[in-house]
Amino acid sequence: MPIVSEQRVRYAETDQMNVVYYANYLVWFEIGRVELLRALGFDYKQMEDEYDCILPVVEASCRYRSPARYDDLVQIEADPTLLKNSVLKFAYRLSRKEADGSATLLAEGETVHVVCTHSMQRCPMPRQYEQAIRDAMQAAKLDRTEKQDETQEPTLQS
Amino acid sequence: MPIVSEQRVRYAETDQMNVVYYANYLVWFEIGRVELLRALGFDYKQMEDEYDCILPVVEASCRYRSPARYDDLVQIEADPTLLKNSVLKFAYRLSRKEADGSATLLAEGETVHVVCTHSMQRCPMPRQYEQAIRDAMQAAKLDRTEKQDETQEPTLQS
Amino acid sequence: MPIVSEQRVRYAETDQMNVVYYANYLVWFEIGRVELLRALGFDYKQMEDEYDCILPVVEASCRYRSPARYDDLVQIEADPTLLKNSVLKFAYRLSRKEADGSATLLAEGETVHVVCTHSMQRCPMPRQYEQAIRDAMQAAKLDRTEKQDETQEPTLQS
Amino acid sequence: MPIVSEQRVRYAETDQMNVVYYANYLVWFEIGRVELLRALGFDYKQMEDEYDCILPVVEASCRYRSPARYDDLVQIEADPTLLKNSVLKFAYRLSRKEADGSATLLAEGETVHVVCTHSMQRCPMPRQYEQAIRDAMQAAKLDRTEKQDETQEPTLQS
Structure with a gap:
C-alpha cells in the first residue's frame, strides 16, 4: 500500500490565477518522499545529521x-x-480528496536524486536505508500487481 | 540573440543544504518567460487583464x-x-556569472502551457502576441544556426 | 481552550542558517487563523467566495x-x-513539541486585518462570522482568567 | 542618500487576493538590507563565510x-x-515606482537582529563591518536633517 501524506493548500501557495503556483507542487513532492522515508522507519533529518548523507x-x-x-x-x-549505485528515483501522484470521498488527480511527477556527502561527493546510501528503499520498491511492485489483478478480474469473469 | 534576465539568489531561496531549494528554479523559469515576452513588446500582465488570456x-x-x-x-x-493551436512551449537555461566573466551552467528545463481564459477554457493566443512569439522562435532558430556555423568554422578550416 | 494546529517544518522552509527562514513564520500565522476560523464553524474560503469578504x-x-x-x-x-468596526486582530504563539512532551516557545506575534470586499472597500464582517469571533474572544478571556487563577493559587495559599 | 534596490513583483509572490502575499514583504526587507551592506563595501555572504558571523x-x-x-x-x-553591543536594527520603506515617475508607499517595517556565530552564540560584529554600519547611520541622520531643512524652508521664507 503506498504511503499517503495529506496537506491542506495554504493561502501562501495560491497565485493570482486562483490556483496553486506551479513550483509549489515540487514542495509537496518533497513532503511525500520524506514521509515515505519516515514510514520506512528512518528519518531524512537523521540521515543528513548522522550519516553525512x-x-x-x-x-x-x-x-x-x-x-x-x-x-x-x-x-x-x-x-x-x-536505486542503482548512488542514483535514487521517486514517482509522485497528487490528488484532491473530494467531499463525496472520491479523488481527483491533480498532478504526477518524478524526481531523480544522487546520494551525496555534505560536500557534494557521491557516496553509497547507508546500508539500512538502502534496504528499506528496496523493500518499499518490492512492496510497490506487489501493490501494482495486485491492483492489476483487481482491474483485470471483471475481464476474466466475462 | 536570446533574452537574458538576471537575478541575484536571495537568502530566502536557500535551504539547509546550502544551495537553492529545487522548486525555486521554476520561479526563475517564470521570470525568464515573462521577461522574454516583455522584450517581444508586450507584457504578460496586460495579456491577463485586457485579453482574458x-x-x-x-x-x-x-x-x-x-x-x-x-x-x-x-x-x-x-x-x-x-506554438501550435493553444499549446506553447518554452526552453530555459540558467547559468551563473562567475567573477572572471565565464558562465557555469546551473540548470536546463522546459515548460508547456495551454492558452486559456480565466475560466480555464482553451482559447487561441491573441493575434499580436502569437506573431511576436513566432518571430522569437524564428530568431532563436537563426541564432542557433549562426552559433553552429561559428562552432564548425574551425573544423572547416583545418 | 485555544485552537492549536500542527505543521511539520518542510525542507523548503529552511535556509542556509539551518533554521526556518523568518518570513515563513507569517505563513504559519495564516494557517493558525484559518484553522481557528474553521474551528469556529465557518471556512475562510467560503467567506471569500460567498460573502465577497x-x-x-x-x-x-x-x-x-x-x-x-x-x-x-x-x-x-x-x-x-x-473586532471593532472593520478591524480584526489576532495573536499567535508558535511552539515546538519536544520528544519528552514538553513545549519550547518558538515565536509570538500579531496581525491586524481590515474586513474588505474583493475591490478593497471596507465592509462589516458578515453577521454570523462576527458572532463566532466574539464568542471566541470571550472564550479566550475566560481561558486566560482560568489560567491566571491556577497561577495565582499557590500565592493565595501562602 | 539611502540605498535603494529595485525588484519586480513575481507571479510566484502573488496570492488569490490578486496582491502580493504578506510574508513576501519580509523577503524584500532581506534584499534591502543585503544590498545596503553591499553598498557599504562588504557582502553578507563573506561575513557569514569568513567571519563566522x-x-x-x-x-x-x-x-x-x-x-x-x-x-x-x-x-x-x-x-x-x-547598533549596540550585538543588537542591530534596520528600518525599511517599500514603494512602487509609478509610470509617471511618482512613488506610492507600499509598506514600512523594522527588523531587529542579534550578531551571532554559526552556533548561535552572541558575538561582536567584525570591526570593519561595525564601522561601515556606523557610517551609514551617521549618513542617514544627516540625510534626514537635510530633508527636514528642505521641508522647513518654505515655512521660513513666509
Whole structure:
C-alpha cells in the first residue's frame, strides 16, 4: 500500500490565477518522499545529521492535470522507483480528496536524486536505508500487481 | 540573440543544504518567460487583464547541473520552442556569472502551457502576441544556426 | 481552550542558517487563523467566495524566541484579540513539541486585518462570522482568567 | 542618500487576493538590507563565510499601506537605525515606482537582529563591518536633517 501524506493548500501557495503556483507542487513532492522515508522507519533529518548523507535533486518533472485550489486537501503519494549505485528515483501522484470521498488527480511527477556527502561527493546510501528503499520498491511492485489483478478480474469473469 | 534576465539568489531561496531549494528554479523559469515576452513588446500582465488570456503550466521539467548558492548572479535565458493551436512551449537555461566573466551552467528545463481564459477554457493566443512569439522562435532558430556555423568554422578550416 | 494546529517544518522552509527562514513564520500565522476560523464553524474560503469578504493584513509583527528547524513539529495557537468596526486582530504563539512532551516557545506575534470586499472597500464582517469571533474572544478571556487563577493559587495559599 | 534596490513583483509572490502575499514583504526587507551592506563595501555572504558571523532576526514588523501587485517595480529602501553591543536594527520603506515617475508607499517595517556565530552564540560584529554600519547611520541622520531643512524652508521664507 503506498504511503499517503495529506496537506491542506495554504493561502501562501495560491497565485493570482486562483490556483496553486506551479513550483509549489515540487514542495509537496518533497513532503511525500520524506514521509515515505519516515514510514520506512528512518528519518531524512537523521540521515543528513548522522550519516553525512544528503539527497540533492538532479532532475524533476511534473505534469499538471487539474489545478489545486486554496483549502483543498491534497493527498501525496510517493514511491521509490529506482536505486542503482548512488542514483535514487521517486514517482509522485497528487490528488484532491473530494467531499463525496472520491479523488481527483491533480498532478504526477518524478524526481531523480544522487546520494551525496555534505560536500557534494557521491557516496553509497547507508546500508539500512538502502534496504528499506528496496523493500518499499518490492512492496510497490506487489501493490501494482495486485491492483492489476483487481482491474483485470471483471475481464476474466466475462 | 536570446533574452537574458538576471537575478541575484536571495537568502530566502536557500535551504539547509546550502544551495537553492529545487522548486525555486521554476520561479526563475517564470521570470525568464515573462521577461522574454516583455522584450517581444508586450507584457504578460496586460495579456491577463485586457485579453482574458492566461498561460497555466501543464508540464514542467528541470535538470539540475550545478547548485546555485546564496548571492550568485543567475542568468536566465528563455526561448519559445513551440506554438501550435493553444499549446506553447518554452526552453530555459540558467547559468551563473562567475567573477572572471565565464558562465557555469546551473540548470536546463522546459515548460508547456495551454492558452486559456480565466475560466480555464482553451482559447487561441491573441493575434499580436502569437506573431511576436513566432518571430522569437524564428530568431532563436537563426541564432542557433549562426552559433553552429561559428562552432564548425574551425573544423572547416583545418 | 485555544485552537492549536500542527505543521511539520518542510525542507523548503529552511535556509542556509539551518533554521526556518523568518518570513515563513507569517505563513504559519495564516494557517493558525484559518484553522481557528474553521474551528469556529465557518471556512475562510467560503467567506471569500460567498460573502465577497476578504481579510487583508495591514500590520504584522513577530518576535522570534528560539529557531525552528527542519522536521520540527510546530504547534500554532491563534486567538482573536479585537473586532471593532472593520478591524480584526489576532495573536499567535508558535511552539515546538519536544520528544519528552514538553513545549519550547518558538515565536509570538500579531496581525491586524481590515474586513474588505474583493475591490478593497471596507465592509462589516458578515453577521454570523462576527458572532463566532466574539464568542471566541470571550472564550479566550475566560481561558486566560482560568489560567491566571491556577497561577495565582499557590500565592493565595501562602 | 539611502540605498535603494529595485525588484519586480513575481507571479510566484502573488496570492488569490490578486496582491502580493504578506510574508513576501519580509523577503524584500532581506534584499534591502543585503544590498545596503553591499553598498557599504562588504557582502553578507563573506561575513557569514569568513567571519563566522550571522545576523538572525529576533523581531520583525511590517505595516502594509497599499497592496503591491504583479509586475510592479518595488523600490526597497533600508537604513540601519541602531547598533549596540550585538543588537542591530534596520528600518525599511517599500514603494512602487509609478509610470509617471511618482512613488506610492507600499509598506514600512523594522527588523531587529542579534550578531551571532554559526552556533548561535552572541558575538561582536567584525570591526570593519561595525564601522561601515556606523557610517551609514551617521549618513542617514544627516540625510534626514537635510530633508527636514528642505521641508522647513518654505515655512521660513513666509
